[in-house]
Amino acid sequence: MAEVDFADVCVRCGSCLRACHIFLATGRRHHAAAVKIRTLRKILKADVGNDADRFYDYAFECTGCRRCTVLCPFSVETASYVSRARGLLTSSGRYPSTLNELAETQIMKGENWERHLRMFRLSIEMLENQHSVRIPVQKEAEILYVPLQGAHTIVPAARIFNAVKESWTLSIFEASVFAFFLGDMERVKKTVERIKEEAERVNAREIVITECGHAYRVYRFLFPRWFGRDLKVRSIVEVVTEYLKNGEVEVKSTLKEPITYHDPCQAGRNGGLIDEPRFVLREIAEDFREMNPGRELNFCCGGGGGLVAVPELKELRLKAGKVKLRQIRETEAKIVSTICENCKTQLKDLKEHYGINYRVAGVTDLLAECI
Amino acid sequence: MMDFVFTSLPYITFTAFISGLIWRIWRFFRAGVPSYPLFPMASQDNFQKFKSYLTQVLLFAPLFKNDRKLWGLSWMFHLSLFLIVAGHFRMFLGIRIDERLAFTLGSFFGLVFLISVVILLFRRFGEVRVVSTLEDYVILILLVFIALSGLAMRFSGNHYDLSAYASSLITLSPQIPEYDIFLLIHAFLAQLLIAYLPYGKLFHSIGAFVTSYYPLRWQNG
Structure with missing residues (x-):
């Protein structure tokens, strides 16, 4: 189906203004989706050359959460314009340098994975001893589990996998795809291809992605387009939900503190993982509280779109997180759970910056504590 | 002036409208930015998809949420506009209904339309000023004058039946109606608006039916 120019139907009704957590926090013109889309269309239609700096803030000061799209009477896809504009800016050498370095490092690691393997095995062995949990690395297995950096993305999942005697192995790579934040689809494909090749090496039939919003979206929707459907792709949250539904894991203790759930934009609104995390939380929590609005209308935490990894945007994202903070405070929850690493970082930064007390935890972490 | 507005201008308007529409639709489909596949927001079920499409284009569901x-205002505006346009067609086609009923309905929705346009215009100086462009103001002011001149015709006591004029236009032998300052202003401004429709934001009246389908198009992956 042909792609239409969404900017062509925008009537500037202003619905996007109150849909956007960034605009609500700043009120600035270039944060208004209706202005953004009209401006970015210029860069997408013509070779802007030296003029590109003018578009930089429009493209990078957005978390790509698509809340404005869902609340737009014409479903104007602002995030697509933002992403394509980022791609063009990146190819002309204008990008947040941290994102670019991270994207490069990921691809280099894919090319030299054998050199990384020994060090990786050593650090996992340390983790195994420290947490007394078995973690197979690059062994033949049914499931290839792709974590992120940090033990919290590995140990809880390992405990659950081992509890159900799953045939699984740990990927030496990380699920995140930093090139996605640069709108650079060629490098996204290269980054994703590392995992596909690894899955083939270990004869996996399924790739399971750790709690990570954008990675879930990339693997779930772009992976099958590029590499076919032979390999199944699921989130760890879908897997543990299945274990719970089949009675394969047993909940032995429950959480007494009030707990709320933050829907990550890429996993929830844009990925469809809305009911699964809630199912898990209702099994383990005695006092589960919804945020308002929630589900596909949930507000972005402010850290999406790669903003968490860009130091020069920290001030903006802390400001933009105020809407989320208000939602959290309204629930009076003591634990804020979510299934996205970006969101977790942002939620922790928010509580420190504004001096609010709550614990940030992944849904898988909480489940691992209760079995 | 009556001569120009009622003989030449309608044909100019018609040409500008049709050629503009063809150009705009071509541009609309050509210049798109590909978006990434997403989880289908509505459902995999075609009936659910159809329902969600209709609630968007007919009931403005996203605005309601x-x-x-703005939803109420938008509804007031579009519903009254639709009924007013339908009323004009009735008059041009010479379909007879009870005159008192026609007058009451026409005046009521004419006033509703005028009020909603005025409130929409006020919004443009307040909360949505930050996204507003010159076009937004010009169109709303144009609509205010079209509505005012239309209502003035109603309340000036004259009886207008332009069905004979409409058929004379179609047979390419336009016969100028009797002079009336309000009729002249109304017909002139309305034709400006129609001629402009394909070139600016008013294109959403067509484009919305296309873009509203896009979030529903993704199959499972």
Whole structure:
């Protein structure tokens, strides 16, 4: 189906203004989706050359959460314009340098994975001893589990996998795809291809992605387009939900503190993982509280779109997180759970910056504590 | 002036409208930015998809979820506009209904339309000023004058039946109606608006039916 120019139907009704957590926090013109889309269309239609700096803030000061799209009477896809504009800016050498370095490092690691393997095995062995949990690395297995950096993305999942005697192995790579934040689809494909090749090496039939919003979206929707459907792709949250539904894991203790759930934009609104995390939380929590609005209308935490990894945007994202903070405070929850690493970082930064007390935890972490 | 507005201008308007529409639709489909596949927001079920499409294009569901005030205003505006346009067609085609009923309905929705346009215009100086462009103001002011001149015709006591004029236009032998300052202003401004429709934001009246389908198009992956 042909792609239409969404900017062509925008009537500037202003619905996007109150849909956007960034605009609500700043009120600035270039944060208004209706202005953004009209401006970015210029860069997408013509070779802007030296003029590109003018578009930089429009493209990078957005978390790509698509809340404005869902609340737009014409479903104007602002995030697509933002992403394509980022791609063009990146190819002309204008990008947040941290994102670019991270994207490069990921691809280099894919090319030299054998050199990384020994060090990786050593650090996992340390983790195994420290947490007394078995973690197979690059062994033949049914499931290839792709974590992120940090033990919290590995140990809880390992405990659950081992509890159900799953045939699984740990990927030496990380699920995140930093090139996605640069709108650079060629490098996204290269980054994703590392995992596909690894899955083939270990004869996996399924790739399971750790709690990570954008990675879930990339693997779930772009992976099958590029590499076919032979390999199944699921989130760890879908897997543990299945274990719970089949009675394969047993909940032995429950959480007494009030707990709320933050829907990550890429996993929830844009990925469809809305009911699964809630199912898990209702099994383990005695006092589960919804945020308002929630589900596909949930507000972005402010850290999406790669903003968490860009130091020069920290001030903006802390400001933009105020809407989320208000939602959290309204629930009076003591634990804020979510299934996205970006969101977790942002939620922790928010509580420190504004001096609010709550614990940030992944849904898988909480489940691992209760079995 | 009556001569120009009622003989040449309608044909100019018609040409500008049709050629503009063809150009705009071509541009609309050519210049798109590909978006990434997503989880289908509505459902995999075609009936659910159809329902969600209709609630968007006919009931403005996203606005209802986001901004109840704007939703109400938008509904008032579009519903009254639709009925007013339908009323004009009735008159041009010479379909007879009870004149008192026609007058009451026409005046009522004419006033509703005028009020909603005025409130929409006020919004442009307030909360949505930050996204507003010159076009937004010009169109709304144009609509205010079209509505005012139309209502003035109604309340000036004259009886207008332009069905004979409409058929004379179609047979390419336009016969100028009797002079009336309000009729002249109304017909002139309305034709400006129609001629402009394909070139600016008013294109949403067509484009919305296309873009509203896009979030529903993704199959499972």
